[in-house]
Amino acid sequence: MADKQKVSEYYTRPPTLGKWESFRQFLWNSETGQFLGRTGASWAKILLFYLIFYSVLAGFFAAMLAVFYQTLDARKPKWQLSSSLIGDNPGLGFRPMPPESNVESTLIWYKSSDKGNVQYWQNQLKLFLTKYNKDNKLQTVEPCTPFQNATAPGKVCDVSMTKSWHPCLEETGFGFEDPKGGPCIFLKLNKIYNWVPEYYNSSNMPNDNTMSEHLKQDIINAEAANEHRLVWVTCEGENPADKENIGTLRYIPYRGFMSQYFPFQNQDGYLSPLVAVHFEEPKRGVLINIECKAWAKNIHHDRADKRGSVHFELMID
Known part of the structure; x- marks a missing residue:
């Protein structure tokens, strides 16, 4: 009996909230300091991750594009005559x-x-x-x-x-x-x-x-x-x-x-x-x-x- 009483002291069911109260709490929870379900530190970490991820992705794409353009000539097509889509007719x-x-x-x-x-x-x-x-x-x-x-x-x-x-x-x-x-x-x-x-x-x-x-x-x-x-x-x-x-x-x-x-x-x-x-x-x-x-x-x-x-x-x- 004593153990059950201790559990009930530490784990109490959260109060039932209406739809508007739940949405308002999701926007800003004053008790936990969460905004849209995340704390400020959590938002900072995830934004930093995506900033680094997309920066690396953009850099990789730019590098591949630069390599691709090195294979092209601005004044003549790479594929000519019968090797091209236009053909030689x-x-x-x-x-x-x-x-x-x-x-x-x-x-x-x-x-x-x-x-x-x-x-x-x-x-x-x-x-x-x-x-x-x-x-x-x-x-x-x-x-x-x-x-x-x-x-x-x-x-x-x-x-x-x-x-x-x-x-x-x-x-x-x-x-x-x-x-x-x-x-x-x-x-x-x-x-x-x-x-x-x-x-x-x-x-x-x-x-x-x-x-x-x-x-x-x-x-x-x-x-x-x-x-x-x-x-x-x-x-x-x-x-x-x-x-x-x-x-x-x-x-x-x-x-x-x-x-x-x-x-x-x-x-x-x-x-x-x-x-x-x-x-x-x-x-x-x-x-x-x-x-x-x-x-x-x-x-x-x-x-x-x-x-x-x-x-x-x-x-x-």
């Missing part, structure tokens, strides 16, 4: 693009007699060609000899849009206001670091019907003039009706991208070569499906993956 792009509100569309649709209607397409081309303006070019840009090798390291070849680009110039409205003719659509080859095209000549053209006889003859004629070092470009209607409606095409300034612009090596002020395709007499009031392709030995065409080609539609009211 460039695609084609076209400008002007349809409005962003219809991002999946590839339709160029306008009415040449409506200035407000064509203004969007003209403004898109003006914006795209801004860096090709003389005042915006860097000092590293210099004139180059056509169909030759690239310039010295650090230099880039100029894309000079002279009067020979007529009517694909801003002052002529890029052909969008021509009441009888069609617009100028600008093509560009997607940039791949260190990619160099393998040019076609009379001895390495494909024997099958993948390349038109007209293009083969153009390559033979260009080789005779030593002007075959081109990534050739062709545009044509996708279907028989489209081929009838597309009309005559003119490629400006050449029918392809010349060799002096390759390879791209992230040079300061680099200007991607352009080919302006002038649709001289497309049929009006009908939708024309158009496919443009780039031609080199190491460019393979795949519509599904959009490799080596680009598709768009043209409709003029």
Whole structure:
């Protein structure tokens, strides 16, 4: 009996508290000096632990990041060509693009007699060609000899849009206001670091019907003039009706991208070569499906993956 009485003296059941009293005691217990269930010394220890823990963790992460950046070059990718995610097969792009509100569309649709209607397409081309303006070019840009090798390291070849680009110039409205003719659509080859095209000549053209006889003859004629070092470009209607409606095409300034612009090596002020395709007499009031392709030995065409080609539609009211 005496032992039971001693136990009851030292171990008494704490008083039953309500929810509000329990929460208030959890916030601050005046009897034990605890705040949120811990004393000041306990809070100091745990804060010191986490301060040291996260400091060491941040230092380790920064050290690993520094080591990682030592393996990278700010001017060239670590993985190039076939070893990279981009691969070694460039695609084609076209400008002007349809409005962003219809991002999946590839339709160029306008009415040449409506200035407000064509203004969007003209403004898109003006914006795209801004860096090709003389005042915006860097000092590293210099004139180059056509169909030759690239310039010295650090230099880039100029894309000079002279009067020979007529009517694909801003002052002529890029052909969008021509009441009888069609617009100028600008093509560009997607940039791949260190990619160099393998040019076609009379001895390495494909024997099958993948390349038109007209293009083969153009390559033979260009080789005779030593002007075959081109990534050739062709545009044509996708279907028989489209081929009838597309009309005559003119490629400006050449029918392809010349060799002096390759390879791209992230040079300061680099200007991607352009080919302006002038649709001289497309049929009006009908939708024309158009496919443009780039031609080199190491460019393979795949519509599904959009490799080596680009598709768009043209409709003029």
